[in-house]
Amino acid sequence: MLNRILILFGNELNKNNLLVTGQYLKEKYETEVYGLYVRDIRKYEVLPPTVEGLAVDTSANLMIRDWEKTENIQVEELKKVFKNYFPVEHLLVEDGVPQEILQEKMFGFDLIIAEKSNKITDNQKDLLRHHYKPVLLIPENNSLKVEKVIIANSKSERVNKSVFAFLNMFDRSNNFTSVAVNLEDETDDEFSKYMEIAGKTLNILELEGKAIDIISEKSKEFDILIMGDLKHSFLLEKLTRDTGLKLLENIEIPIYIG
Template sequence: MLNRVMVTLDNEAEVEHLARYGKMIIENYPNVEIVGVYIQPGIEEYSYGAGVDYDIKGGKIDHELKIKKAMETEEKIKEKFLSLFENYKFYSKTGDMSEVFLNELKLFDLAIISKTDKINHNLKEILKKHHKPIILVPDLDKFSLDKILIADDQGLEVNKSVFDFINAFEKVKEFKAITVNISQESVKDLTFYLEKIEKKIEYIFEEGPVDEIILDCAKEFDMLVLGNLKHSFLVEKLIGEAGVKIIEKIKKPVFIA
């Protein structure tokens, strides 16, 4: 059951589409609490030397300007976030992005993160270490939970993601699962279990390049459910396996548990 969702913010440009995604969740699950958490790295260093004269000309002024700019940026993000949806909550944290994120995630059921076309260091660390589900959200005009696609490689990781998704978004009743280069006879599908909880799943079987096929199929869906990359992320990044390619190239939200 979904109770609290963390909208993770680290710059002004991503506020609007992440808040819009939060609104979509609220529309489907009115009792969920949405909280914006602004994480700015390095702010703690600004308190160093407060009120101290510097030997280097202009050093203190530069330091104070840096503090002022950081505070102004935080205020802009807070005002923009809360102006979009007045019922949301907001607070800020400082420090290493991935470390703060993982610590704050302890207080939430899942986190929403802005998805870009390239996985940076912070997201890499989050994908390796996250202990709750996350949704990577691209900048889109509209969001929905109507059509959900599961990238089913028959692994334990995707099985966990599916069950975590079901627990979080219990109103979703129908799914499609795509398996690539796996024979229909060998698939252990979820039909039997899902029927017991009044949900339906339909399987799509394809052959060919895994990432290309899943990316093409995902265009028709509102979200892709993907297995986590915790144990194999660095290897996948080096050899260019499908999971990382999909995350970087997909233009739809991705759920990873």
């Protein structure tokens, strides 16, 4: 069930793609849509106006004021765009640490929507490390459809969790394709049985090769990709470029992570 959606805004060049996604889900699933923009107070830690009661040089204060002015302009521009889609009072603007504010807000929403950039930002890393509600990542200049669904199937409990969360949320989606790469010796018969009983069409592809290349190419034929959460992947980030992280950066369609 999809009752309330929260769109997370940052410094995206194109905010319309996120809003079009929210509008699509509102019309299709009759859900409430809110937006969240957090003014990051950590800028004052980088350039504090005073240090132990002593005033910092005026150049630092000027930089802070310029920063605040730019952020205020961004907020006003966001309000103008937001009210073209939703009531402006549904746009929540708060001061704090973005991840801390978002963690609190997640309690009241079913789904978090954020932009998917080609290079993962620090705020996106924080989101994917700590989310406890499903996340939908929308590429720039791309909005959402949920008709043809591809599953990056590692045959793990993380992917299974994402798929079941997706089925519960987008119950009108029926066309699924599971792509498993280099996993022919592993089975997930119970998943196939469940999809059949649930009345979902499931096409199973068992392929060999380089996973990132195969899934990236196959995804071009679909509307949305389901994958498992990446919390473990970020722990290995400095040691190896995990397939999940590569998918996150290279896939050109929306990605759903349960």
